[in-house]
Amino acid sequence: MSELAKRPERLQYSFSKHFACADGPLFLILSDVERWPGNLQPRLLSSNGETELIVAFRDNSRATIRFAKLAGGVNRVTVEHEASATENSAGAAAGFDYEIFWFELFEMLSARLMPGKVAIATAPGKVNLFFKVGPLLETGYHDVASLYLAVDLRETVTAQIATEYSVQVTGSLGDFQLLSVPTDESNLVVKVAEQVKAAAGTPAAIKLVLGIDKHVPVAGGMGGGSADAAAALVAVNDLLGANLGPERLHEMAAELGSDVPFALAGGAAIGVGRGEQLTALESVAPIHLVLIFDDHGLSTPAVYRRLDELRAARQEQVQSPEVSREFIGALQKSNAFDLAEVMHNDLEEAALSLRPDLQIKMTTALQHGALRAMVSGSGPTILALAASEAAATQIARSMNELGYKAIATHGPAAPTELVD
Ligand code: C5P
Numbered sequence: 001m002s003e004l005a006k007r008p009e010r011l012q013y014s015f016s017k018h019f020a021c022a023d024g025p026l027f028l029i030l031s032d033v034e035r036w037p038g039n040l041q042p043r044l045l046s047s048n049g050e051t052e053l054i055v056a057f058r059d060n061s062r063a064t065i066r067f068a069k070l071a072g073g074v075n076r077v078t079v080e081h082e083a084s085a086t087e088n089s090a091g092a093a094a095g096f097d098y099e100i101f102w103f104e105l106f107e108m109l110s111a112r113l114m115p116g117k118v119a120i121a122t123a124p125g126k127v128n129l130f131f132k133v134g135p136l137l138e139t140g141y142h143d144v145a146s147l148y149l150a151v152d153l154r155e156t157v158t159a160q161i162a163t164e165y166s167v168q169v170t171g172s173l174g175d176f177q178l179l180s181v182p183t184d185e186s187n188l189v190v191k192v193a194e195q196v197k198a199a200a201g202t203p204a205a206i207k208l209v210l211g212i213d214k215h216v217p218v219a220g221g222m223g224g225g226s227a228d229a230a231a232a233l234v235a236v237n238d239l240l241g242a243n244l245g246p247e248r249l250h251e252m253a254a255e256l257g258s259d260v261p262f263a264l265a266g267g268a269a270i271g272v273g274r275g276e277q278l279t280a281l282e283s284v285a286p287i288h289l290v291l292i293f294d295d296h297g298l299s300t301p302a303v304y305r306r307l308d309e310l311r312a313a314r315q316e317q318v319q320s321p322e323v324s325r326e327f328i329g330a331l332q333k334s335n336a337f338d339l340a341e342v343m344h345n346d347l348e349e350a351a352l353s354l355r356p357d358l359q360i361k362m363t364t365a366l367q368h369g370a371l372r373a374m375v376s377g378s379g380p381t382i383l384a385l386a387a388s389e390a391a392a393t394q395i396a397r398s399m400n401e402l403g404y405k406a407i408a409t410h411g412p413a414a415p416t417e418l419v420d
Protein backbone atom coordinates (compact mmCIF):
# COMPACT_ATOMS: atom_id res chain seq x y z
CA MET A 1 0.00 0.00 0.00
CA SER A 2 1.43 3.28 -1.05
CA GLU A 3 1.11 5.34 2.09
CA LEU A 4 0.29 4.66 5.68
CA ALA A 5 0.29 7.88 7.67
CA LYS A 6 -0.14 7.82 11.41
CA ARG A 7 -0.39 10.88 13.63
CA PRO A 8 0.21 10.52 17.36
CA GLU A 9 -3.15 11.83 18.59
CA ARG A 10 -5.24 10.50 15.70
CA LEU A 11 -4.41 7.31 13.95
CA GLN A 12 -4.86 8.04 10.32
CA TYR A 13 -4.68 5.26 7.80
CA SER A 14 -4.51 6.66 4.35
CA PHE A 15 -3.41 4.57 1.42
CA SER A 16 -4.36 3.49 -2.04
CA LYS A 17 -4.05 0.34 -4.08
CA HIS A 18 -4.59 -0.32 -7.76
CA PHE A 19 -6.56 -3.21 -9.25
CA ALA A 20 -6.53 -4.16 -12.91
CA CYS A 21 -10.07 -5.53 -13.00
CA ALA A 22 -13.63 -4.51 -13.81
CA ASP A 23 -14.92 -1.75 -11.53
CA GLY A 24 -18.44 -3.22 -11.05
CA PRO A 25 -17.44 -6.36 -9.09
CA LEU A 26 -14.84 -4.35 -7.17
CA PHE A 27 -17.52 -1.97 -5.93
CA LEU A 28 -19.98 -4.77 -5.18
CA ILE A 29 -17.51 -6.75 -3.07
CA LEU A 30 -16.48 -3.66 -1.14
CA SER A 31 -20.10 -2.62 -0.56
CA ASP A 32 -20.86 -6.01 0.98
CA VAL A 33 -19.35 -4.99 4.33
CA GLU A 34 -20.93 -7.87 6.25
CA ARG A 35 -18.66 -10.28 4.43
CA TRP A 36 -15.50 -8.34 5.17
CA PRO A 37 -12.84 -10.25 7.13
CA GLY A 38 -12.20 -9.68 10.85
CA ASN A 39 -14.50 -8.81 13.72
CA LEU A 40 -14.74 -5.05 13.32
CA GLN A 41 -18.50 -5.24 12.64
CA PRO A 42 -18.45 -2.69 9.83
CA ARG A 43 -21.66 -0.80 9.00
CA LEU A 44 -22.24 0.89 5.66
CA LEU A 45 -23.15 4.51 6.44
CA SER A 46 -23.45 5.73 2.89
CA SER A 47 -22.74 4.80 -0.69
CA ASN A 48 -23.14 6.79 -3.88
CA GLY A 49 -23.57 3.47 -5.70
CA GLU A 50 -20.52 4.00 -7.87
CA THR A 51 -17.40 5.66 -6.48
CA GLU A 52 -17.67 6.28 -2.73
CA LEU A 53 -18.50 4.32 0.43
CA ILE A 54 -18.45 5.49 4.04
CA VAL A 55 -18.15 2.75 6.64
CA ALA A 56 -18.32 2.89 10.46
CA PHE A 57 -16.71 0.33 12.73
CA ARG A 58 -17.53 -1.12 16.13
CA ASP A 59 -15.50 1.59 17.84
CA ASN A 60 -17.35 4.28 15.80
CA SER A 61 -14.28 5.19 13.79
CA ARG A 62 -15.06 5.87 10.15
CA ALA A 63 -13.43 5.09 6.86
CA THR A 64 -14.09 6.62 3.47
CA ILE A 65 -13.34 4.41 0.48
CA ARG A 66 -13.16 6.03 -2.93
CA PHE A 67 -12.73 4.65 -6.42
CA ALA A 68 -11.11 6.29 -9.40
CA LYS A 69 -11.06 4.72 -12.84
CA LEU A 70 -7.69 5.17 -14.49
CA ALA A 71 -6.83 4.48 -18.10
CA GLY A 72 -6.17 0.91 -19.16
CA GLY A 73 -8.97 -0.64 -17.06
CA VAL A 74 -7.17 0.07 -13.79
CA ASN A 75 -9.08 1.17 -10.69
CA ARG A 76 -7.51 3.06 -7.82
CA VAL A 77 -9.09 2.33 -4.43
CA THR A 78 -8.24 4.94 -1.78
CA VAL A 79 -8.98 4.46 1.91
CA GLU A 80 -9.00 7.17 4.53
CA HIS A 81 -9.64 5.86 8.00
CA GLU A 82 -9.38 8.00 11.09
CA ALA A 83 -9.61 6.76 14.65
CA SER A 84 -8.39 8.25 17.90
CA ALA A 85 -5.44 6.56 19.56
CA THR A 86 -7.63 5.48 22.47
CA GLU A 87 -10.21 4.01 20.10
CA ASN A 88 -7.51 1.99 18.49
CA SER A 89 -5.96 0.79 21.72
CA ALA A 90 -9.44 -0.28 22.81
CA GLY A 91 -9.67 -2.00 19.46
CA ALA A 92 -6.29 -3.64 19.88
CA ALA A 93 -7.36 -4.86 23.31
CA ALA A 94 -10.49 -6.32 21.73
CA GLY A 95 -8.32 -8.28 19.36
CA PHE A 96 -8.18 -6.24 16.18
CA ASP A 97 -5.58 -4.10 14.58
CA TYR A 98 -6.49 -1.78 11.72
CA GLU A 99 -3.23 -2.24 9.92
CA ILE A 100 -3.77 -5.98 9.71
CA PHE A 101 -7.46 -5.46 8.98
CA TRP A 102 -6.91 -3.31 5.88
CA PHE A 103 -4.19 -5.63 4.66
CA GLU A 104 -6.55 -8.61 4.95
CA LEU A 105 -9.37 -6.76 3.25
CA PHE A 106 -7.19 -5.97 0.23
CA GLU A 107 -5.92 -9.58 0.18
CA MET A 108 -9.56 -10.72 0.08
CA LEU A 109 -10.27 -8.36 -2.82
CA SER A 110 -7.29 -9.72 -4.75
CA ALA A 111 -8.33 -13.32 -4.07
CA ARG A 112 -11.92 -12.77 -5.20
CA LEU A 113 -11.24 -10.51 -8.19
CA MET A 114 -8.03 -12.13 -9.43
CA PRO A 115 -6.83 -8.86 -11.01
CA GLY A 116 -4.26 -9.00 -13.80
CA LYS A 117 -0.70 -7.96 -13.13
CA VAL A 118 -0.28 -4.24 -13.49
CA ALA A 119 2.77 -2.05 -12.91
CA ILE A 120 2.17 1.61 -12.09
CA ALA A 121 4.56 4.54 -11.84
CA THR A 122 4.10 8.25 -11.32
CA ALA A 123 6.42 10.97 -12.61
CA PRO A 124 6.52 14.71 -11.86
CA GLY A 125 6.04 17.62 -14.24
CA LYS A 126 8.72 20.33 -14.15
CA VAL A 127 9.29 24.03 -14.45
CA ASN A 128 12.56 25.76 -15.26
CA LEU A 129 13.23 28.57 -12.79
CA PHE A 130 16.29 29.56 -14.77
CA PHE A 131 16.89 28.80 -18.43
CA LYS A 132 19.73 30.01 -20.64
CA VAL A 133 19.85 28.89 -24.25
CA GLY A 134 23.18 28.85 -26.05
CA PRO A 135 23.93 28.43 -29.74
CA LEU A 136 22.22 25.95 -32.05
CA LEU A 137 24.54 22.97 -32.47
CA GLU A 138 25.02 20.75 -35.51
CA THR A 139 23.01 18.06 -33.72
CA GLY A 140 19.89 20.23 -34.16
CA TYR A 141 19.81 20.88 -30.40
CA HIS A 142 20.79 23.96 -28.44
CA ASP A 143 23.32 23.99 -25.68
CA VAL A 144 21.33 24.92 -22.55
CA ALA A 145 21.90 25.61 -18.85
CA SER A 146 18.81 25.25 -16.75
CA LEU A 147 17.52 24.92 -13.23
CA TYR A 148 14.86 22.24 -13.25
CA LEU A 149 12.35 22.03 -10.43
CA ALA A 150 10.03 19.00 -10.25
CA VAL A 151 6.54 20.04 -9.15
CA ASP A 152 3.83 18.17 -7.35
CA LEU A 153 1.72 17.71 -10.45
CA ARG A 154 2.19 14.13 -11.57
CA GLU A 155 1.48 11.81 -14.46
CA THR A 156 0.58 8.17 -13.78
CA VAL A 157 1.36 5.39 -16.26
CA THR A 158 -0.05 1.87 -15.94
CA ALA A 159 1.32 -1.10 -17.89
CA GLN A 160 -0.18 -4.56 -18.46
CA ILE A 161 0.66 -7.46 -20.76
CA ALA A 162 -1.50 -7.79 -23.90
CA THR A 163 -1.39 -9.20 -27.41
CA GLU A 164 -1.65 -5.80 -29.16
CA TYR A 165 -0.38 -2.37 -28.21
CA SER A 166 -2.95 0.11 -27.02
CA VAL A 167 -2.61 3.46 -25.31
CA GLN A 168 -5.48 4.83 -23.25
CA VAL A 169 -5.53 8.36 -21.89
CA THR A 170 -7.47 9.84 -18.97
CA GLY A 171 -6.80 12.78 -16.67
CA SER A 172 -7.83 16.16 -15.35
CA LEU A 173 -6.95 18.09 -18.53
CA GLY A 174 -9.72 19.28 -20.85
CA ASP A 175 -10.93 16.95 -23.61
CA PHE A 176 -9.21 19.09 -26.22
CA GLN A 177 -5.83 18.37 -24.63
CA LEU A 178 -6.53 14.72 -23.78
CA LEU A 179 -7.70 14.00 -27.34
CA SER A 180 -4.51 15.49 -28.74
CA VAL A 181 -2.42 12.71 -27.14
CA PRO A 182 -1.73 9.97 -29.71
CA THR A 183 -3.17 6.57 -28.76
CA ASP A 184 -1.35 4.64 -31.46
CA GLU A 185 2.20 3.36 -31.59
CA SER A 186 3.52 6.88 -32.22
CA ASN A 187 3.06 7.64 -28.51
CA LEU A 188 6.43 7.83 -26.77
CA VAL A 189 5.30 5.31 -24.14
CA VAL A 190 5.13 2.59 -26.84
CA LYS A 191 8.69 3.43 -27.90
CA VAL A 192 9.68 3.12 -24.25
CA ALA A 193 7.98 -0.29 -23.99
CA GLU A 194 9.77 -1.55 -27.12
CA GLN A 195 13.14 -0.38 -25.77
CA VAL A 196 12.64 -1.99 -22.37
CA LYS A 197 11.46 -5.19 -24.10
CA ALA A 198 14.61 -5.24 -26.23
CA ALA A 199 16.80 -4.68 -23.16
CA ALA A 200 14.97 -7.41 -21.23
CA GLY A 201 14.97 -9.91 -24.12
CA THR A 202 11.16 -10.15 -23.96
CA PRO A 203 9.59 -12.04 -26.92
CA ALA A 204 8.39 -9.74 -29.69
CA ALA A 205 4.83 -11.14 -29.56
CA ILE A 206 4.34 -9.69 -26.08
CA LYS A 207 2.69 -6.28 -26.32
CA LEU A 208 1.34 -3.94 -23.67
CA VAL A 209 -1.73 -1.96 -22.71
CA LEU A 210 -0.45 1.38 -21.48
CA GLY A 211 -2.65 3.81 -19.58
CA ILE A 212 -1.66 7.43 -19.06
CA ASP A 213 -3.44 9.49 -16.43
CA LYS A 214 -2.52 13.05 -17.40
CA HIS A 215 -2.43 16.11 -15.18
CA VAL A 216 0.53 17.97 -16.69
CA PRO A 217 -0.60 20.04 -19.69
CA VAL A 218 0.10 18.73 -23.20
CA ALA A 219 2.75 20.80 -25.03
CA GLY A 220 2.66 23.14 -22.04
CA GLY A 221 6.37 23.65 -21.41
CA MET A 222 6.18 21.50 -18.27
CA GLY A 223 7.67 18.25 -19.52
CA GLY A 224 4.38 16.30 -19.51
CA GLY A 225 5.36 13.96 -22.36
CA SER A 226 8.78 13.49 -20.78
CA ALA A 227 7.12 12.56 -17.47
CA ASP A 228 4.99 9.99 -19.33
CA ALA A 229 8.13 8.48 -20.87
CA ALA A 230 9.90 8.38 -17.48
CA ALA A 231 6.91 6.78 -15.75
CA ALA A 232 6.60 4.26 -18.61
CA LEU A 233 10.30 3.35 -18.29
CA VAL A 234 9.93 2.57 -14.60
CA ALA A 235 6.55 0.81 -14.91
CA VAL A 236 7.55 -1.40 -17.87
CA ASN A 237 10.92 -2.21 -16.26
CA ASP A 238 8.96 -3.51 -13.28
CA LEU A 239 6.25 -5.30 -15.30
CA LEU A 240 8.70 -7.21 -17.47
CA GLY A 241 11.22 -7.82 -14.68
CA ALA A 242 13.86 -6.21 -16.89
CA ASN A 243 16.03 -5.26 -13.89
CA LEU A 244 17.43 -2.16 -15.58
CA GLY A 245 19.43 -0.20 -12.99
CA PRO A 246 19.41 3.58 -12.48
CA GLU A 247 22.32 4.21 -14.88
CA ARG A 248 20.78 2.25 -17.75
CA LEU A 249 17.41 3.91 -17.14
CA HIS A 250 19.09 7.33 -17.25
CA GLU A 251 20.83 6.48 -20.55
CA MET A 252 17.59 5.28 -22.09
CA ALA A 253 15.80 8.38 -20.78
CA ALA A 254 18.37 10.67 -22.43
CA GLU A 255 17.80 8.93 -25.78
CA LEU A 256 14.05 9.44 -25.45
CA GLY A 257 14.20 13.22 -24.91
CA SER A 258 16.16 16.03 -23.31
CA ASP A 259 13.81 16.40 -20.32
CA VAL A 260 13.21 12.68 -19.63
CA PRO A 261 16.29 12.18 -17.36
CA PHE A 262 15.10 14.99 -15.10
CA ALA A 263 11.57 13.57 -14.96
CA LEU A 264 13.16 10.31 -13.72
CA ALA A 265 15.30 12.10 -11.14
CA GLY A 266 12.80 14.66 -9.80
CA GLY A 267 13.82 17.10 -7.05
CA ALA A 268 15.84 20.07 -8.23
CA ALA A 269 18.81 19.90 -10.58
CA ILE A 270 21.01 21.90 -12.88
CA GLY A 271 20.75 20.53 -16.43
CA VAL A 272 23.35 21.24 -19.12
CA GLY A 273 24.12 19.88 -22.59
CA ARG A 274 20.68 19.32 -24.14
CA GLY A 275 19.37 19.47 -20.56
CA GLU A 276 20.03 15.78 -19.97
CA GLN A 277 23.31 16.15 -18.03
CA LEU A 278 22.12 16.64 -14.49
CA THR A 279 23.63 17.77 -11.21
CA ALA A 280 21.14 17.28 -8.40
CA LEU A 281 20.73 20.07 -5.86
CA GLU A 282 19.95 18.68 -2.43
CA SER A 283 18.03 20.39 0.35
CA VAL A 284 16.23 23.00 -1.72
CA ALA A 285 13.49 24.42 0.54
CA PRO A 286 9.88 24.25 -0.73
CA ILE A 287 9.09 26.75 -3.49
CA HIS A 288 5.44 27.73 -3.88
CA LEU A 289 4.13 28.37 -7.34
CA VAL A 290 0.95 28.98 -9.26
CA LEU A 291 0.67 27.43 -12.71
CA ILE A 292 -1.64 29.12 -15.18
CA PHE A 293 -2.60 26.77 -17.99
CA ASP A 294 -3.55 27.37 -21.58
CA ASP A 295 -5.86 25.33 -23.81
CA HIS A 296 -3.53 25.46 -26.80
CA GLY A 297 -0.02 24.06 -26.61
CA LEU A 298 3.15 25.50 -28.12
CA SER A 299 5.56 23.38 -30.14
CA THR A 300 8.98 23.30 -28.43
CA PRO A 301 10.95 23.16 -31.73
CA ALA A 302 8.91 26.13 -33.02
CA VAL A 303 9.79 28.18 -29.93
CA TYR A 304 13.51 27.37 -30.24
CA ARG A 305 13.34 28.28 -33.95
CA ARG A 306 11.71 31.63 -33.14
CA LEU A 307 14.45 32.37 -30.61
CA ASP A 308 17.09 31.68 -33.28
CA GLU A 309 15.25 34.01 -35.70
CA LEU A 310 14.99 36.82 -33.13
CA ARG A 311 18.66 36.46 -32.28
CA ALA A 312 19.71 36.37 -35.94
CA ALA A 313 17.66 39.49 -36.69
CA ARG A 314 19.56 41.48 -34.07
CA GLN A 315 22.87 39.77 -34.90
CA GLU A 316 23.28 38.65 -31.32
CA GLN A 317 26.50 36.93 -30.29
CA VAL A 318 25.09 33.95 -28.43
CA GLN A 319 27.10 33.11 -25.32
CA SER A 320 27.82 29.70 -23.93
CA PRO A 321 25.08 29.24 -21.30
CA GLU A 322 25.46 28.80 -17.55
CA VAL A 323 23.26 29.04 -14.47
CA SER A 324 24.22 32.31 -12.76
CA ARG A 325 25.84 32.40 -9.32
CA GLU A 326 23.21 34.93 -8.22
CA PHE A 327 20.49 32.42 -9.04
CA ILE A 328 22.15 29.52 -7.17
CA GLY A 329 22.79 31.87 -4.21
CA ALA A 330 19.13 32.94 -4.07
CA LEU A 331 17.98 29.31 -4.31
CA GLN A 332 20.25 28.27 -1.44
CA LYS A 333 19.06 31.20 0.72
CA SER A 334 15.48 29.90 0.30
CA ASN A 335 14.12 33.41 0.01
CA ALA A 336 11.30 33.73 -2.51
CA PHE A 337 11.78 37.50 -2.80
CA ASP A 338 15.43 37.07 -3.80
CA LEU A 339 14.52 34.25 -6.17
CA ALA A 340 11.94 36.46 -7.88
CA GLU A 341 14.71 38.91 -8.79
CA VAL A 342 16.94 36.36 -10.51
CA MET A 343 14.56 33.92 -12.23
CA HIS A 344 15.10 33.92 -15.96
CA ASN A 345 13.99 32.17 -19.15
CA ASP A 346 15.62 32.83 -22.54
CA LEU A 347 12.72 31.06 -24.27
CA GLU A 348 10.20 33.55 -22.84
CA GLU A 349 10.86 36.17 -25.49
CA ALA A 350 10.27 33.63 -28.27
CA ALA A 351 7.15 32.16 -26.63
CA LEU A 352 5.70 35.67 -26.18
CA SER A 353 6.52 36.54 -29.76
CA LEU A 354 4.42 33.54 -30.89
CA ARG A 355 1.74 34.11 -28.23
CA PRO A 356 1.66 37.82 -27.20
CA ASP A 357 -1.59 37.19 -25.26
CA LEU A 358 0.37 35.30 -22.58
CA GLN A 359 1.63 38.65 -21.30
CA ILE A 360 -1.84 39.44 -19.93
CA LYS A 361 -1.79 36.36 -17.70
CA MET A 362 1.63 37.32 -16.36
CA THR A 363 0.52 40.89 -15.60
CA THR A 364 -2.68 39.65 -13.95
CA ALA A 365 -0.77 37.18 -11.74
CA LEU A 366 1.53 40.02 -10.62
CA GLN A 367 -1.48 42.22 -9.85
CA HIS A 368 -2.85 39.43 -7.63
CA GLY A 369 0.23 38.98 -5.49
CA ALA A 370 2.74 36.94 -7.50
CA LEU A 371 6.35 37.94 -6.80
CA ARG A 372 7.31 37.09 -10.37
CA ALA A 373 5.53 35.61 -13.38
CA MET A 374 7.38 33.87 -16.18
CA VAL A 375 6.81 31.53 -19.11
CA SER A 376 7.50 27.92 -18.09
CA GLY A 377 10.05 26.27 -20.42
CA SER A 378 8.86 26.76 -24.00
CA GLY A 379 5.36 27.75 -22.76
CA PRO A 380 2.52 28.46 -22.94
CA THR A 381 2.08 27.57 -19.21
CA ILE A 382 2.84 30.57 -17.02
CA LEU A 383 4.51 30.01 -13.67
CA ALA A 384 3.98 32.56 -10.93
CA LEU A 385 6.20 32.58 -7.85
CA ALA A 386 4.38 33.03 -4.52
CA ALA A 387 5.74 34.11 -1.13
CA SER A 388 4.10 31.20 0.72
CA GLU A 389 1.73 28.28 0.32
CA ALA A 390 -1.18 30.47 1.48
CA ALA A 391 -0.22 33.16 -1.04
CA ALA A 392 -0.09 30.57 -3.84
CA THR A 393 -3.57 29.30 -2.90
CA GLN A 394 -4.90 32.86 -2.90
CA ILE A 395 -3.33 33.80 -6.25
CA ALA A 396 -4.68 30.60 -7.85
CA ARG A 397 -8.15 31.36 -6.47
CA SER A 398 -8.06 34.93 -7.81
CA MET A 399 -6.89 33.76 -11.24
CA ASN A 400 -9.62 31.09 -11.38
CA GLU A 401 -12.25 33.66 -10.41
CA LEU A 402 -11.11 35.72 -13.39
CA GLY A 403 -11.70 32.73 -15.67
CA TYR A 404 -8.12 31.50 -16.00
CA LYS A 405 -7.24 27.89 -15.26
CA ALA A 406 -4.72 28.03 -12.42
CA ILE A 407 -3.49 25.70 -9.71
CA ALA A 408 -1.21 26.16 -6.72
CA THR A 409 1.66 23.70 -6.52
CA HIS A 410 5.14 23.37 -5.08
CA GLY A 411 8.50 21.78 -5.63
CA PRO A 412 10.91 20.05 -5.32
CA ALA A 413 8.79 16.94 -5.90
CA ALA A 414 9.60 13.22 -5.68
CA PRO A 415 11.28 11.35 -8.55
CA THR A 416 9.55 8.87 -10.83
CA GLU A 417 8.49 6.03 -8.58
CA LEU A 418 6.48 2.83 -8.57
CA VAL A 419 3.16 2.85 -6.74
CA ASP A 420 1.12 -0.09 -5.47
O1 C5P B 1 14.77 16.39 -26.68
P1 C5P B 1 13.37 16.67 -27.09
O2 C5P B 1 12.84 15.65 -28.06
O3 C5P B 1 12.43 16.89 -25.95
O4 C5P B 1 13.43 18.05 -27.87
C1 C5P B 1 12.38 18.50 -28.69
C2 C5P B 1 12.91 19.56 -29.62
O5 C5P B 1 13.23 20.74 -28.86
C3 C5P B 1 14.17 19.20 -30.36
O6 C5P B 1 13.88 18.51 -31.54
C4 C5P B 1 14.76 20.58 -30.64
O7 C5P B 1 14.12 21.18 -31.75
C5 C5P B 1 14.38 21.37 -29.42
N1 C5P B 1 15.46 21.39 -28.41
C6 C5P B 1 16.58 22.15 -28.66
N2 C5P B 1 17.59 22.17 -27.72
C7 C5P B 1 17.48 21.48 -26.58
C8 C5P B 1 16.35 20.70 -26.31
C9 C5P B 1 15.34 20.67 -27.25
O8 C5P B 1 16.70 22.81 -29.69
N3 C5P B 1 18.48 21.54 -25.69
